[in-house]
Amino acid sequence: MKEQDFLKAATPEARAAITRLRELLGAQRDTLRTCLSALAKQKEKIEQNQGEDALFHAELLEQAMRDILAVQKVIQPLMARFPCRTEPEIRAITRNIRDIQEEVRARARENTELLGKRRAFLAAEIQKIQKNPLRKRMSPHAPPSMIDMEI
Numbered sequence: 001m002k003e004q005d006f007l008k009a010a011t012p013e014a015r016a017a018i019t020r021l022r023e024l025l026g027a028q029r030d031t032l033r034t035c036l037s038a039l040a041k042q043k044e045k046i047e048q049n050q051g052e053d054a055l056f057h058a059e060l061l062e063q064a065m066r067d068i069l070a071v072q073k074v075i076q077p078l079m080a081r082f083p084c085r086t087e088p089e090i091r092a093i094t095r096n097i098r099d100i101q102e103e104v105r106a107r108a109r110e111n112t113e114l115l116g117k118r119r120a121f122l123a124a125e126i127q128k129i130q131k132n133p134l135r136k137r138m139s140p141h142a143p144p145s146m147i148d149m150e151i
Contacts, residue, residue, distance in 0.1 A: 018087060021078045025093040028071045032100040035064045039107040046114045054115075061108075 042057035 017078050017081065018090070021075065022089060022093065024071050024075050024078070025090065025097065028068055028075070029093060029097050029100060031064050031067050031071070032097060032104055035061055035068075035104050036100065036107065038064065039104065039111060043107070043111050043114065046111060046118060049118070 038057045038060045042054050042061070045051075045054040045057060
C-alpha cells in the first residue's frame with residue numbers, strides 16, 4: 001500500500017499519531033547518531049589517555065540513553081495502538097534505527113574493551129610503584145613525621 005493510500009484510509013486520529021510517530025522516530029534516530037559521535041570521540045580520548053574527556057563523553061552517552069528511553073516510552077504505545085508498522089516511511093526509519101543501535105552496541109563494546117585494557121595497565125603500573133623498594137626510603141630532606149619535644 002502506498003503512503004498516500006495508507007494515510008487516506010486512516011482516521012484523522014491515526015494520521016496525527018503516525019505523523020507524531022515519524023517525528024519521534026526521527027528524533028530517536030538523531031539521538032542515536034549523537035551516541036555514535038560521542039562514542040567515536042570517547043574512543044579517541046581513551047586512546048590519547050585523556051580520562052576526564054572520556055568521562056565527559058560517557059556522561060553525554062548516559063544523557064542520550066535517557067532521552068532514547070523517554071522517547072521509546074511514547075513510541076511503543078503509539079505503535080501498538082495504530083497500525084502504522086505497514087507505513088513505508090516508518091518501516092524505513094525503524095530499520096535505520098535498528099542498524100544504528102547495532103553500531104552503537106558494537107562501538108560501546110569496543111570502548112569498554114579499551115577501558116578495560118587501560119584499567120589493567122594502570123593497575124599494573126600502580127603495583128609496580130608499590131613494590132619498588134626505593135619508594136619506602138625516607139629522603140634526608142623530608143620533614144620528620146613526628147617531632148619529639150622535651151619540656
